[in-house]
Each structure stands twice: as C-alpha cells, then as structure tokens.
Amino acid sequence: MTALRRLLRDPVAAFGLFLVVFAVVVAIFAPWLAPYPDDAFESHLLQRLRPPSAEFPFGTDNLGRDILSRVILGARSAVVVAVAVVAAAMLIGVPVGLWAGWKEGWASEALMRVTDVFLAVPQLILALALGQLMAPGLTTAMVALALTYWPFFARTVHAETRRLRGALFVDALAGIGASTPRILLLHVLPNAAPAILVRATIGMGFTILTAAILGFLGVGAAPPSPDWGLAVAEARQHLPEAWWFPTFPGLAILLLVLGFNLLGDGLRDAADPRLRRSR
Amino acid sequence: MARYILRRVLLALPALLGLVLLTFVLTRVIPADPAATLAGDAATPAQLGEIRARYGLDRPLWEQAVTHVRQVVSGDLGNSIFSGRPVMEEIRFRLPATLELTFVALLLAAGLGIPLGLVAALDHNGPVDHLVRVVSVGGLAIASFWLAIMLQLLFSMEWDLLPLRGRIDVAAGAPAAVTGFFLIDSLLAGRLDQFADALRHLVLPAVTLCLPGLASIARFTRSGVLETLQKDFVLYARAAGYGRVRLAAIYVLRNAVTVTVAQIGLLFGALISGAVAVEAIYDWPGLGTYAVQAILAADYKALLAVTLVVGVVYAVVNVVVDVVQALIDPRVVEQVK
Numbered sequence: 001m002t003a004l005r006r007l008l009r010d011p012v013a014a015f016g017l018f019l020v021v022f023a024v025v026v027a028i029f030a031p032w033l034a035p036y037p038d039d040a041f042e043s044h045l046l047q048r049l050r051p052p053s054a055e056f057p058f059g060t061d062n063l064g065r066d067i068l069s070r071v072i073l074g075a076r077s078a079v080v081v082a083v084a085v086v087a088a089a090m091l092i093g094v095p096v097g098l099w100a101g102w103k104e105g106w107a108s109e110a111l112m113r114v115t116d117v118f119l120a121v122p123q124l125i126l127a128l129a130l131g132q133l134m135a136p137g138l139t140t141a142m143v144a145l146a147l148t149y150w151p152f153f154a155r156t157v158h159a160e161t162r163r164l165r166g167a168l169f170v171d172a173l174a175g176i177g178a179s180t181p182r183i184l185l186l187h188v189l190p191n192a193a194p195a196i197l198v199r200a201t202i203g204m205g206f207t208i209l210t211a212a213i214l215g216f217l218g219v220g221a222a223p224p225s226p227d228w229g230l231a232v233a234e235a236r237q238h239l240p241e242a243w244w245f246p247t248f249p250g251l252a253i254l255l256l257v258l259g260f261n262l263l264g265d266g267l268r269d270a271a272d273p274r275l276r277r278s279r
Numbered sequence: 280m281a282r283y284i285l286r287r288v289l290l291a292l293p294a295l296l297g298l299v300l301l302t303f304v305l306t307r308v309i310p311a312d313p314a315a316t317l318a319g320d321a322a323t324p325a326q327l328g329e330i331r332a333r334y335g336l337d338r339p340l341w342e343q344a345v346t347h348v349r350q351v352v353s354g355d356l357g358n359s360i361f362s363g364r365p366v367m368e369e370i371r372f373r374l375p376a377t378l379e380l381t382f383v384a385l386l387l388a389a390g391l392g393i394p395l396g397l398v399a400a401l402d403h404n405g406p407v408d409h410l411v412r413v414v415s416v417g418g419l420a421i422a423s424f425w426l427a428i429m430l431q432l433l434f435s436m437e438w439d440l441l442p443l444r445g446r447i448d449v450a451a452g453a454p455a456a457v458t459g460f461f462l463i464d465s466l467l468a469g470r471l472d473q474f475a476d477a478l479r480h481l482v483l484p485a486v487t488l489c490l491p492g493l494a495s496i497a498r499f500t501r502s503g504v505l506e507t508l509q510k511d512f513v514l515y516a517r518a519a520g521y522g523r524v525r526l527a528a529i530y531v532l533r534n535a536v537t538v539t540v541a542q543i544g545l546l547f548g549a550l551i552s553g554a555v556a557v558e559a560i561y562d563w564p565g566l567g568t569y570a571v572q573a574i575l576a577a578d579y580k581a582l583l584a585v586t587l588v589v590g591v592v593y594a595v596v597n598v599v600v601d602v603v604q605a606l607i608d609p610r611v612v613e614q615v616k
Contacts, residue, residue: 012412117297121586122552122593128574129582209422213556216424217571232425236560239428240436250425258420265416 006270013266019259026072027079034069041224049242059244062234063224067244070226071252077227078256081142081211082204088146090200093153098184098192100154101161112158115151123148124210131219138227141220145207156199160192194271198264205260212253228253280605287601291594298590302583303347347583356584361576366584370566374588375459376446377558377565381550383462383485385543388492393532393539395493396500400535401527403505411497418494423553427487427560434483442480444562447473484561488553492546499542503535510534537608544600548593 008014031037043063050060058067096115100108118126130144161184164170173183214220215229223230228249235246331337335346350356356366399411435443447453447461454464454473462481465473507513508531516526551567558567566585573581 012409012416113293113297116294117301119548121298121302121590122548122555124552124555125570125586125589128555128571129586131574205420209420212422213424216422216556217559219574229422229424232422232428236428240432243432246425246428246432250422250429253422253425254417254420257422258417261416261420265412 007266010266010269012262013269016259016262016264016266019255020263023075023256023259024079027075030073030076034066034072036066036069037073043224049238049245051242052244058248059242061231061245062238062242067231067248070231071228071248074226074228074231074249074252075256077138077221077225078208078211078253081138081145082207082260085142085145085149085207085211086200086203088142089149089203090153090196092146093150093155094157094189094196096150097154097157098161098188101158102165102180102184102188112154115154115158118148118151119155124213127210127214128217128219131214136219136222138221138225141211141214145210145214149203149207152203153196153199156195157192160195161188164188164191194267198268198271201260201264201267205257205264208253208257208260283605284598284602287598291598295590295594299348299351299587300344302586302590303344351587356587357580359573359578359581361573361578361581366581369569369581370584370588372459373564373566373569374592376563377551377554377567378592379460379462380481380484380488380558380563380565381547381554383481384488384550385492385547387485387489388496388546389539389543391489392493392496393500393536396497396539397504397527397532397535399497399501400504400508401523408501411501415494415497415501418490421490423487423491424556424560426490427483427557430483430487431560441483444560446477446480446564448476448480484557484563487561488550488557491553492543492550495542495546496539499539500532500535503538504531507531507535533607537604540600540604540607544597547596547600551589551593 007017026033043065044060045064047056047060047064048062050056050064052059056066056068058071061067061070096111100111102108126148127141127144130147131141165188170183170187173187178187211220212227212229212232215227216233218233221227221230223234231249232246235242235249238245328337335343338346354367358364359366359369362369395411395414399408402408431443434441442448454461454468454470454477457464457467461477462474465471465477504527508527513526513531516530517523521530554563554565555567555570557563558565559571562568566589570582570585572578573585
C-alpha cells in the first residue's frame with residue numbers, strides 16, 4: 001500500500017486518479033445523473049442547435065437533444081470499451097509474453113516476430129480493416145482494438161519475464177523443484193504486475209482515443225448512440241454555427257484520457273524505483 | 280559501419296515478409312464478397328462469376344496468396360477493384376502528400392520537443408518542469424480529429440487566417456511534379472506564391488499531427504537528460520569548470536538524445552496512424568484518406584497496397600533511425616559486435 005500512498009502524494013497523479021474515479025462514477029450512475037436521460041434516443045426537432053443556457057448547459061445537438069445528458073450517457077460506453085478492450089488484450093498478451101519470455105527456441109522467437117509485424121502496421125489502419133470484417137459496429141470495433149493492442153502487452157511481459165528468468169530467486173525456486181507454471185504464475189507474474197498495470201492504464205486512455213476515432217470515421221458506435229466520437233463527427237456539418245456541439249463531447253474525451261494518462265504516468269513513477277530516483 | 284547498416288537492413292526483411300502474409304490474410308477476409316461490391320446490387324449470378332474469374336477470386340485461397348506474394352515482390356500490386364486503375368499509380372501521387380505532412384510534423388515535434396524536454400530537465404521539479412509535464416501528458420490525451428475540428432473552427436472559420444482544407448489552392452494549381460513534395464517542387468519551379476500557399480495549407484494539419492509526437496519526444500528527452508546528468512563525466516566536467524548551459528546543450532544532450540532518436544522511429548507508426556484522422560478532416564489527399572476510402576469501399580487490393588507501403592516506409596524509417604543513432608552514439612555499433 002506504500003505505492004498507493006506514494007501515488008497520492010504526487011498531486012498530478014492524484015488528479016489523474018480523481019478524473020478516472022469521477023468518470024467511472026458518472027458512467028455507473030449515468031441514467032440518474034443526466035438531466036434528460038431519454039435524450040439518448042429521443043429527438044426534439046423544435047429545439048435544434050440551441051446554444052448553452054441554464055436549461056441546456058452544454059446546448060443541444062442537431063436533433064435537439066441535450067448535449068450534457070448525452071456526454072454523461074456516453075461516459076458509460078467509453079469506460080466499458082476501455083475496460084473490455086484492455087482486459088481482452090491482456091488475456092491474449094500476458095500469456096503470450098510469459099511463455100515467449102520463458103521459453104527459448106524458434107517457437108517463442110517466431111511469436112515475438114509476429115508481435116513485431118503487428119506493431120509495424122499502424123494500429124488504426126489495422127483496426128479499421130478488422131472493423132470492416134464483420135458489419136461495422138461497437139462490438140466489432142472493440143474486437144478489432146483488442147486484437148491490435150495485445151502485442152503491446154506481450155512486449156511488456158516478454159521483457160519482464162526475460163529479465164526475471166535470470167534472477168537468483170527464480171533459479172532457487174527451480175532448484176527446490178517448483179514447476180514452471182508455479183514459477184511463472186506465482187512469482188514472475190506478480191513481479192511483472194507493476195509494468196502490466198502501467199501498460200494497462202495507458203492502454204485505457206489510448207483505447208478511448210482510438211475507439212473515438214473509429215466512431216468518428218463511422219466504423220465504431222452507430223447512431224443514435226451517445227458516443228463522444230460520433231457526436232464530434234455529427235457536429236462537423238453544423239460548423240461554424242454550433243461551436244458547442246463538437247466542443248463538449250471532445251472535452252469529455254480529453255479529460256478522461258488525460259485522467260488515465262496522468263494516472264499511468266504516476267503509477268510508472270511509483271512502480272519504477274529507477275525513475276523515482278531521477279524525479 | 281557498413282556491416283552494421285547491412286545487418287539492420289537484413290533484419291527488417293523477415294518482418295516485411297510477415298507483413299505481406301498478414302495483410303493478405305486480413306484483407307482477403309475483410310470484404311464479405313468483393314465481387315458483389317464491385318458488381319453492384321443488381322448483378323446477376325453470371326456477372327458475379329465473371330468478375331470473380333477476372334480478379335482470380337474463384338481460386339483457392341492459398342493460390343491467391345502465392346500469386347499475391349509473387350506480384351508484391353515484382354512490385355505489381357494489381358488494379359484497384361474500385362477505380363480499376365493500378366493501385367501503385369494511385370499511391371504514387373498520395374504517398375508524397377502523406378510523407379510531406381508527416382515529415383513536417385515530425386520536424387516540428389523534434390524541433391520543439393527536444394528543447395522543451397531539455398529545459399524541463401534543467402528545471403527539475405520546478406515550475407517549467409511541471410508545465411512541460413502537463414503539456415506532454417495533455418498532448419497525448421487530445422483526440423487529433425477533435426483538435427483538428429477545433430483549429431478549423433478558430434483559425435479558418437472564425438478568424439479566416441488559414442485555409443480550411445486541401446493541400447493547395449485549386450486556383451494556384453499544383454507545382455510541376457518532381458519530388459511530389461509541394462514545398463520542394465514549388466521552390467524548384469521558382470514559384471514563391473505556390474510555396475507560400477502550400478505552406479499555409481500545411482500549418483493546421485502539421486500542428487495537429489505533431490502534438491502527440493511533440494509530447495513523447497519532450498518526455499523522452501527529459502528523462503534522458505535527467506539520467507545523463509547523474510553520470511560521472513558530468514560531475515567531472517562541472518568540476519573542471521564547464522558552464523551549466525554549455526555542458527547541457529552540447530555534452531549532456533548528445534548523450535541523452537540517443538534514446539529520443541530511437542523513439543522517433545517508433546513514433547513514425549503513430550504519426551501515420553494519426554495522419555488517417557487528420558487527413559480525413561483537412562481533406563489532405565494522402566494515404567490516410569485513400570486507406571479510409573479503400574476500407575469503406577471494401578477495395579482489398581488498394582488496402583493491401585496501402586498497408587504494405589506504410590509497412591515498408593515504417594521499416595525504412597526505422598533502419599534510417601538506427602543508422603542516425605549509430606552516428607550520434609558509436610557505442611550502439613560496438614554493442615552489436
């Protein structure tokens with residue numbers, strides 16, 4: 001728990017944690033927090049594109065829906081997408097990294113070259129292409145993002161496992177007859193956990209950004225979903241008149257990603273003694 | 280040195296072959312049925328069959344793959360399913376546009392990011408350091424497509440300072456193509472008006488695109504400088520009476536920047552990813568818009584070619600980066616031996 005205390009003592013990281021917790025709370029209680037929860041699907045054509053006012057603090061969109069409500073409702077899908085994609089990418093990447101880092105020989109070498117190939121293609125193009133595999137939609141976009149993000153976890157875990165494989169305590173464990181799965185799961189994995197955690201936190205921010213781009217390009221969430229990226233895309237046709245339309249959903253993306261990035265930054269400092277010394 | 284370069288080039292080849300196969304598997308599966316897309320809704324089964332035969336889509340998958348690898352190696356990537364024109368020809372016009380944009384963005388990112396990181400490290404834990412930290416984390420958090428729209432809203436629509444979209448004014452016309460880079464071609468033609476116009480069109484896209492790169496470069500430079508400042512040679516130089524600024528700007532920076540240079544190679548992939556969204560918003564006629572069009576039209580030939588070209592560019596950039604790194608820091612070559 002010293003790591004958590006150290007994290008909270010860092011004001012910038014604590015701010016990041018606050019943003020993330022805030023977004024998660026908003027996401028969970030979205031339907032109760034939104035002033036007009038029905039505006040997720042309902043349109044009111046008589047009050048189109050109203051500027052911000054006391055009634056609609058963020059203004060209304062092209063279908064007369066309250067933008068504040070839709071930003072709040074959109075938090076849910078953003079958080080769900082981030083958690084689901086990163087969890088899925090971890091489920092693939094962590095075992096691959098553990099195995100390839102532990103084993104020697106052509107098979108593990110080949111596996112890491114495969115991750116190289118994945119890393120050599122711009123992630124967005126790969127995700128766009130995969131996203132078209134099935135009918136474009138949020139689920140497809142999530143699968144595509146997970147399939148393109150796992151190599152990052154494999155890389156991180158591979159490096160950690162390689163580093164730990166030569167450690168004295170691992171030799172000692174092997175010497176007293178511990179099985180390989182036992183060493184990997186009970187001893188190597190916990191030691192790699194800080195690096196995985198940092199990667200996961202930063203990955204959440206990255207996933208929200210990429211998912212927003214996919215939504216923006218029309219390969220992610222579909223209307224009338226209150227997706228933030230989609231809202232920015234819809235707003236483009238109503239510029240420069242309705243400046244509030246793209247501004248607030250975009251700010252929501254910025255704040256949530258900023259939260260994850262600041263938190264990841266702080267976690268990295270708290271977890272890595274070498275970097276801590278230099279700060 | 281020559282052996283080092285050769286080694287780096289040879290190491291890149293297996294990854295490229297992997298890329299060829301991966302893209303084939305991916306793109307061949309993407310379109311539900313490319314022939315159906317091509318023929319339109321009203322096509323009869325006979326027409327569909329004819330189209331499949333013409334494009335070789337009726338062959339077994341492995342045979343298509345072999346044909347594909349052979350074509351790639353010979354540099355012939357076939358015709359776009361959508362426009363019917365050779366994809367390499369279409370890409371030849373679009374690649375320079377994307378490269379010009381990404382190079383300028385990279386130049387901006389390195390030109391601003393390295394000094395920012397250096398200043399932050401010298402003011403360790405001071406106000407400048409905190410400011411740079413917020414800028415660098417914030418730069419990675421901004422959605423590029425949103426930033427692009429906001430910049431358009433302010434600089435093009437509200438204040439009318441910079442062009443909204445495109446690469447050059449249609450009235451001014453594109454400079455005669457020599458390199459395909461408008462900034463260079465216009466100078467070669469001696470057309471300063473075209474140069475200024477191209478530059479004005481570049482400002483917003485390049486600024487939008489450079490921000491994430493700037494953020495990472497500032498970060499890596501900062502931590503590199505901080506680490507180098509702990510080295511014994513710095514202590515010695517300080518003791519020998521070197522001024523702080525001179526020491527930092529020349530000796531520390533050169534040691535620290537090797538890490539940053541290695542990162543620039545990896546950043547390039549992210550830049551090209553970013554270019555997809557940025558190009559889409561600024562109507563930049565580059566590979567990004569081409570890729571999006573290809574995907575939406577299920578044009579797997581075009582998509583294959585784009586992915587391959589991007590992969591090759593990425594590989595070349597990384598070899599160049601490795602060589603530059605070796606030039607700055609001869610220890611890199613020693614390690615390989």
